[in-house]
Amino acid sequence: MTDSPLSLRVSILDDYQDVVRTLDCFAKLDGHDVTIWNDAVADVDVLAERLADADVLVLLRERTKVGEALLSRLPKLKLISQNGHIPHVDLAACTRHGVIASSALAARPSYPTVELTWGLILAALRNIPYESAALREGRWQSTIGLGLRGRTLGIYGFGRLGSMVAQIGAAFGMELLVWGRQGSLERASAAGLPVAASRQALFEQSDVLSLHLRLSAETTGLIGPGDLALMKRTALLVNTSRAELIQPGALVAALRAGRPGKAAVDVFEDEPLTDPADPLLRLPNALCTPHLGYVERDNYEFAYGNAFDQIVAFAHGAPINVHNPEVLKGTVRNEPRA
Missing domain, CATH: 3.40.50.720 (NAD(P)-binding Rossmann-like Domain)
Known part of the structure; x- marks a missing residue:
């Protein structure tokens, strides 16, 4: 030195x-x-x-x-x-x-990402961005939101972030459902949390499904059109992990078809995304933020x-x-x- x-x-x-x-x-x-x-x-x-x-x-x-x-x-x-x-x-x-x-x-741990995940969930389910913008334009309430208590929060990937998101969901009175690789399932079981009967059941039963998977060769494109089509018309998909977990174009097509009914997304395949004509940004049932999770x-x-x-x-x-x-x-x- x-x-x-x-x-x-x-x-x-x-x-x-x-x-x-x-x-x-x-x-x-x-x-x-x-x-x-x-x-x-x-x-x-x-x-x-x-x-x-x-x-x-x-x-x-x-x-x-x-x-x-x-x-x-x-x-x-x-x-x-x-x-x-x-x-x-x-x-x-x-x-x-x-x-x-x-x-x-x-x-x-990326505590800010966990916090943003919940900010997106609340904003999307209660239509907060839309109603706030409408109020500034002189229009009073015109939508009705969904609450959290009693609804099912699906956690796909039960690592550090997934476990923290689950803890907050429990505090809101949500029913929890976990899926992921063997390590995720073992950690969830050790924490006394319910594990989905199958991957299909996770998509079918979740009212809010939050993705918390690391991007790898194994997880790239893991979620496809068939998975999204299983979701409820009232369900919300949340992705604050990586856009590449979902097959290209699959989320846009699914939102247009109404399953799931909404998505809240903080990550994109090409960043920074500065094209206002991007198909995902044009959908009224997609709440999109510019990768603010760690910011x-x-x-x-x-x-x-x-x-x-x-x-x-x-x-x-x-x-x-x-x-x-x-x-x-x-x-x-x-x-x-x-």
């Missing part, structure tokens, strides 16, 4: 709300030359031009993919830093180009705080949370600026 930290040129990508500079953890980057980009850019040519002088890239979740095409055009880059899993970063390419990929896999100040302090700690460690010559340790055996290209 060096006594005098190196001064680095740091580029922070995809700060949509221009909020990073307002975080307490931003002070950790004092002494470094920081540039913040607020727009979403996928074009490699644009990114290569913007980031040509960067020593460090700071990413948030999977907002920007970093692979060979970009890395080959960033000769000064030495470090990619973020928090959480990094499937969007090509580790082999990073190693070939002498770039360290640091990301803390710190265990912190909360305390969550940002945690995630960016970890990313900035990794930059500080690198600047002192002692990289931490390195996902491609092979790169440490060689020499990281170009010594950072003193």
Whole structure:
């Protein structure tokens, strides 16, 4: 570890709300030359031009993919830093180009996602967005909502988030029903919660069905038209996990057919979604939000705080949370600026 930290040129990508500079953890980057980009850019040519002088890239979740095409055009880059899993970063390419990929896999449940899940459930079932907008236009109540007590909450995937959503559902007086892989079923049974008789029963019996599955090769496209057609015409499907869990086009077709009657969605196959003509956004029975699940100040302090700690460690010559340790055996290209 060096006594005098190196001064680095740091580029922070995809700060949509221009909020990073307002975080307490931003002070950790004092002494470094920081540039913040607020727009979403996928074009490699644009990114290569913007980031040509960067020593460090700071990413948030999977907002920007970093692979060979970009890395080959960033000769000064030495470090990619973020928090959480990094499937969007090509580790082999990073190693070939002498770039360290640091990301803390710190265990912190996404409480904001659980909270948003319940915000969406309440808003959708009670028609809150529609009635609020109508009131501003001079129209009094014109719809009738559904309450939660006594209705069945289906939880597909009983991990940390699914279990927290279930606890809140119980507090509302809902009947619970769990389905998922064997681990989910065992955890639900250990918690004394009812397990659905079958996957089909979960779709048929749920008044609210909330998805809490990790996206993987096994779960991609797991839910198809046949599953959605089993749902009640009064049911609500909630997805704050990943859009790819549902087969492309299946949810739009199902909502048009009226089974389920409604959906509340925070995730999309292509993000950021900025096309107002997207079929899902045009449906009156779909409540859509722009992936707000993890977008909360305390969550940002945690995630960016970890990313900035990794930059500080690198600047002192002692990289931490390195996902491609092979790169440490060689020499990281170009010594950072003193």
